[in-house]
Amino acid sequence: MPTIKTGIRFSKKQPLSEQELRQLHAYWRAANYLTACQLYLMDNPLLERPLVKSDLKQTIVGHWGTCPGQNFIYTHLDRVIKRNDLDMIYLSGPGHGGNAMVAQDWLDGSYTEVYPNITRDKEGMQKLFKRFSFPGGIPSHVAPETPGSIHEGGELGYSLAHAFGAVADNPDLIAACVVGDGEAETGPLATSWHGNKFVNPITDGAVLPILHLNGFKIANPTIFSRMSHEEVECFFRGCGWEPYFVEGDDPMVMHQQMAAVLDRVIREIKRIQREARKTGEAKRPRWPMIVLRTPKGWTGPKEVDGLPVENCWRAHQVPISMGTDTDRHLAQLEAWLRSYKPEELFNPDGTPVELIASFPPTGRRMGANPHANGGLLLRDLRTPDFRDYAVDVKAPGAVEAQDMYVLGTYVRDVMKLNMESRNFRIFAPDETASNRLQAVFEVTGRRFLDQQIPGIDDHLDPDGRVMDSMLSEHFCEGFLEGYLLTGRHGFFDSYEAFIRIVDSMFAQHAKWLKMCSELPWRQDIASLNYILASNVWQQDHNGFTHQDPGFLDHVANKKADVVRMYLPPDANCLLSCFDHCIKSRNYVNVIVASKHPRPQWLTMEQAVKHCTQGIGIWSWASNDQGQEPDVVMACCGDTPTLETLAAVSILRQELPELKIRVVNVVDLMKLQPHTEHPHGLTDEEYDGLFTKDKPIIFAYHGYPTLVHELTYRRHNRNLHVRGYKEEGTITTPFDMRVLNDIDRFDLVIDTVRRLPQLGNRGAYLVQKMQDKLVEHRQYIRDNGVDLPEVRSWKWDSSLNAAE
Structure with missing residues (x-):
């Protein structure tokens, strides 16, 4: 069984030499030191003198519990990226811990590249510490401000769906997705484990989920952490994964285990892809994933004021409180920070010592990966002239048509024109045909890699570009967001009432776009487009549960620079609106349309004028x-x-x-x-x-x-x-x-x-x-x-x- 428990090895030979182990451990210590200092320090970044109260922030805000484990993972990923020349991005799923990814970005230089004022020396280190979770600075979670990120740390539950969207049509990309064990209890994340059913090993990259079991949420144990090793293994094998386990608390033993597992996992991913691409057989493999079990707040204070902290829920946020407790706790804080031996990790001027500086990859750093700044890779869609699909309106109301069906013929040809470039997809939770977009099935199918039943299944295709085989609004939304954030195009069509299921996901994406607009280094991405049909006014057999136009109210409250809402009265107006939306950048566009036969009011010429003005x-x-x-x-x-x-x-x-x-x-x-x-x-x-x-x-x-x-x-x-x-x-x-x-x-x-x-x-x-x-x-x-x-x-x- 390809699993590792404490004390078990794949072979007698250790994967890391003594020098490699020393270097990797030192790098991890450096990342942990930078991470912890971001919580507390405003001055004295190298601890060149004893800590005093004035060195500290007056308000300590942030999280520690997840950070050492994330630094452990990130450091080991850097090793295999450099060793295998991998194209990899990192998604931080736990709700907080942005200081860990910021520390990693600073160490490998990608942070200074986008923020030149935060230099890789003592002065830059001090600025880095001060700006974390500080007015005018950066948030405590992974955010748009964090180089290399496509996933907001506060978006609990969506990391894995984002990862699947990122690797779709990116055959060489690996998305390493850290899933927090608290996050793993959310509905969207639970659904996302089934994303492996939609990854085509020929045309897509690979998602490497790393479930980080550190035992606790804010104040309670997590479900997965209290499950036995065997039960966790059975769960993931039942979901179609091949789980590999790294479990323990001794850093030196854990480094060797993690290195062995990652080497094995990367070989397995490459083997799966190599065989599929050689044979041309697109079937679903059993992809590897990792379960990492470490103490919460690992390497932090064991206890404070006589109460356990490490491996306890008390490590979740700030492990040593300050404020009124500063005099009592200052010495303990200093002892903790000095335990990382910063004098061995940084030169007197604050630059990383050669052992640290030579460790990370150079050209393939996750903090500088262009897939994590998708606008760098974005190409315009090829589109036909939407006016060619016009309903011929001789007089207002003289002819009837189904607006969404008419739009479907245009969407079909957009899909057709972009099949070769593979940068356009449709997302819908089992509703593409129901919403009258079935014309698209003339040129592609529904993505599905499992067994098909001849004569029963409808337009299933291992390489299909319509993602509607998963009845989960959460997964469709997350997949689309990941696809857009890495530089591609698409839209989400849904029943109007059920789009409310992703209210929070929409809100987080809108906030992401708002913050990206304030960052000059973030490049424009394609807009997130919703088409809402099966709307409130035509319920027929569905009834009260299918009546909720409130998504528009929710959208209207977001930043005006981001949101747009269109309600076209007929098919020609719908064509005009959709063509505009699918070509736009950095917006969330919502279109509400009819799928039932309706009178058609405007000629195409009139519709273009009317939609351009938006009102008339x-x-x-x-x-x-x-x-x-x-x-x-x-x-x-x-x-x-x-x-x-x-x-x-x-x-x-x-x-x-x-x-x-x-x-x-x-x-x-x-x-x-x-x-x-x-x-x-x-x-x-x-x-x-x-x-x-x-x-x-x-x-x-x-x-x-x-x-x-x-x-x-x-x-x-x-x-x-x-x-x-x-x-x-x-x-x-x-x-x-x-x-x-x-x-x-x-x-x-x-x-x-x-x-x-x-x-x-x-x-x-x-x-x-x-x-x-x-x-x-x-x-x-x-x-x-x-x-x-x-x-x-x-x-x-x-x-x-x-x-």
Whole structure:
């Protein structure tokens, strides 16, 4: 069995010579010293004199428990990178411990390359220590500011999915992913162990998971650490991995074990890839992974104030408290830091001694790997002209089409044009065909390497470029993020309600982009694009659980420089929006679209103009040309647009003297002031569309409060928003709208009641609409479908404004 326990070797010969062992151990000590000092010191970086209170930060913030183990792993990875000339990146999955990766970057010089002011000497060391977890400095976790990182340390649970995304279509890359044992208890991480089912050894690189068992979370033991060796082994073999174990606490013994395991694991990865690429047989192998069991807070203080610290949950954060305890603990802190013998590791000027300086790789450092700064490798997508896929709209509403199906034909050809460059993928949790993008299966399949059942399985392909064979929004999102962060393109299509599952993942990626925009050395990456179909207004058999447009509210609260939201009303607008989004950089773009047959409103020429502006008056549906409108009928989203136009047609037929302006919104952020969002309208532009005081009846796709939040600073306070209000279950499409007061009949009633100048002239129309609502409710209960006049409704071309 290819596992190692304490005291067991692969062979009698030790993998490390005495000189190699001495050098590797010294490097690990140096990394641990730098890591610990980042927590505490502002001055006296080499301990050239006894520590005094003024040498310390007044507030000690950071984590220690995971760091020695991560330094141990990173140091050993450096050895095999240099020995085998490997192309490798490092993902730090534990929630904190950024000081460990920063220490490693400083030691190998990659930190100074991006931050020239942090030199590799005593002065630079002091600046490095001070800036850690300090105002104006860097976070305590691995972050965008950390060279070599593509994974935020606070993103607990996503590291392994990011690693799989990074190696996809990167055949020479190895992503070494450290999984914290607390992190391993999260749902996203638990799912991600199945990512090995999607790695093609011919075309992809390899993920090397290293599960770091150090025993404790913040205050509790971890589940994996209390499982027996045998149970852990069975778990990972059951998930399709070949686990290799390194377990113990004696550093010299552990170094030899880890070196032996890594040598074996790298040989196995190369063997798997070599055989697959030689035979051309893309089948799923049993990839190796490592289980490293070490004490939490290894090499730190054994106990403080008579209480155990090392190998205890107390080592999780700051192992020796300061502040009011400084006088009591200062000597113990100094003893701990001196235990690493910094005088043996650094010259008097603070530069690493030759034993340390000569250890790390030079050209293949993980802190300087271009895959961890994906914009360096990003190539533009090849795209066809989206206008060639236009729906031929002779007149507004004269033809029906399925917006997402039309988009699918364009996506198919984007995929086709980029098959050779292998830098474009689609991600969806078993929903690609359901969301009407099935045209893409004409040119590629669903990635799947396991056994296929002829006549049953649909478009499964070991080299497929559609990632929808895993029913996990978490995994799809993480895989896509890793793919984008390493310099490729893609998008995520999902049911609108279920995208809420990755709310936190979206938020972390948006924050990552925001921070990267402030770092000149971080290069632009392709935007994270979401397409949300199967939306709230067309539930059919799915019901209440599938109704949640709240992702838009969540997105709207993120940094305006990062987020964009589009709600195209028809297929031509969807094509225009998607083409823009898939070519953009450094954004999170959200598109909400319809997959059901819908009237098509705009020609492609009109759609391009409308989407470019993001908002506009639909003059063909309005009758206020040359004069002030009595009311503004606004709409945003495919269903709200349909119902608004139906309401307008009723109002114009029943009250032809009423002057109505129809405003359609594609780019939701246009509603915000230009001072709040780059896409926002000025007050003058907004007033030009919506007037300063006329009633605005706004039919909106999602929760009405969002429109109020976006527009609360505008002059016109006469705004009345209708949208989703948590009503509806198994019912008809039109009844969903009725239950939420966004249907045409309620919109007409609402409009008439907002126009007191109509007096009693509107009373008969209100009564007529109320009768229609009663008729509707009775009809669907008797027949199970919507009223014929609703199902067959079309825009009356006689209402079109004169050209």
